[in-house]
Amino acid sequence: MASLYQTRLHTGESLQPGQPVALPKEQAHYLRSVLRLTPGDKVALFNGRDGEWLAEIVELGKSAALLTLARQLRPQADEPDLWLVFAPVKHARIDFLAEKATELGVSALWPVFTQRTNVSRVNEDRLRANAIEAAEQSERLTVPMVMAATKLEAALASWPAGRRLIVCDETGGGIPVAQALSDNVVSGNAVLIGPEGGFTETELDGLRKLPFVTAVSLGPRVLRADTAALAALACFQAVAGDWRQERPAFKG
């Protein structure tokens, strides 16, 4: 659905009444040369802390833009506390994964290297840029955190207390996903997705022994890693996340 204010931008600046907001060169360029906006035009701004604000462009130069806040459109609200922990895949698919996971409401993206991961480094800035763009377009009030890429074993060794790790297990040992997630609702969650070649037996054995792991099944077909990630996130939101509520009427 189209927003009333088609342009939504994420900013790191504070959004406080009476306080002007400066946007850097790249965003000024986008407003001026891509969208062809001029002083007097309005856009929506959000920063993940102060809600969403309607802002008016007052100055639009080559190196910066200056805006004043007109009114708050929506108060701040959090997304469900849901991380996506994933073995990185090739470029086009990782861009896509970041976009889709952001639309599906993840609060953090965490690339982890597994034994069969055949991508050796992750461009975290690119991951963040994709997440910001998807957050802007999906009308989120937050941008997912991008966590530093690390080895799976390191991530598991420092796993935060109380956070459930939902592992998509294609070897047949998992509980059907809707049942696993609706039976046992906890507040901090993460979905773990393996690489194209799957986890090794050693990795799976290790994962199954961890007290915070819930192994789930995503049905009888073999899913690509990115499909499995999106399917698990959608199922989570539908049976245990914020898709259980009616969608609020759109802001006026």
Place this chain on the structure above:
Amino acid sequence: MASLYQTRLHTGESLQPGQPVALPKEQAHYLRSVLRLTPGDKVALFNGRDGEWLAEIVELGKSAALLTLARQLRPQADEPDLWLVFAPVKHARIDFLAEKATELGVSALWPVFTQRTNVSRVNEDRLRANAIEAAEQSERLTVPMVMAATKLEAALASWPAGRRLIVCDETGGGIPVAQALSDNVVSGNAVLIGPEGGFTETELDGLRKLPFVTAVSLGPRVLRADTAALAALACFQAVAGDWRQERPAFKG
């Protein structure tokens, strides 16, 4: 997960014990020049009717391949009766949609033109080729039907009796998806996804009045059309489809 028989091919030929199977030029080329297989090597074959068979290559020429069937690996089984009816999007995204929807187990892909669809024709052969490739890789025993592209209103005017149409409604009127689908299980289903710009008000009003339509909500964030399609299909399989069963142990 890797299959025991890495190579799975879809064929239009009958798969009957004692009856040799001929594969055409393109598949012979794939076996010979891409996979570097030779007579004596084995592949898996399926046709959507006779289950999955282990087959041995006996002749592998430039214009055809000849195989004999060794044994049946799996008997035929159907996918859930779930169509994806979708407003076509641009090339890369439509390829992706066909791939993912096939992995998620749709039984048919039906492109429909809506009022805001800005793609004027659909390459149905390309859609079918993507669906076949995804079916081969996802270990499906069937390939989704590709239905001829038509106008949405024509599709609705000839809608089959008894088939539910699940409409993803982003305007706030839908029932939360898990609730809508688990409350009322019917055997024939279709998910309808609008174009990037959404349905028009006229289209939505018309859809809401149809007795076979169930409007569902996919949460508070704005999803791209392709994300909404995949999310709705995954939710369907999880709460009303074949993801409710434990995954069968893998064929030996």
